[in-house]
Amino acid sequence: MFHLSNHENFFEMFVAVEEESKLPSFGDARLEVSASSQGFEGKAAAWAHAEEMKNFCLGLVTLNQTLSGEAKLSSMSPNELELIVFASNSRGHLAVEGSMGHHFIAENGSFWHSVSFGFEFEASQLASAVKSPWVQRYVG
Known part of the structure; x- marks a missing residue:
């Protein structure tokens, strides 16, 4: 699991890689x-x-090593997930920002539901996250 937090704010992502x-x-x-x-x-x-x-x-991994730059992730389907983890200043502070959403289909139509988020977090959280097996699988 990929988890970033700051007090009551959090972002979590479970990743299941297709291995077939x-x-x-x-x-x-x-x-x-x-x-x-x-x-x-x-x-x-x-x-x-x-x-x-x-x-x-x-x-x-680069962001964790240098505390500069950014890592972006976009879903296959537009607007279902947009995520950016980035250095928020030149002093090594990190932040996450993004949006997620989906269509809810009702009997007589469909409705778009979404939420945007953003907050700063401690760099040690990124150091833990890059050790995740799924991160290592993609960079290895």
């Missing part, structure tokens, strides 16, 4: 995310391409 090499989705990841930020809360599920996950994980 015979499938066209091999290496893609199913993401289950939840966030709470300044009283706004949401949950969503999305898929991300293998290459997108690899770039995100490489960005996380």
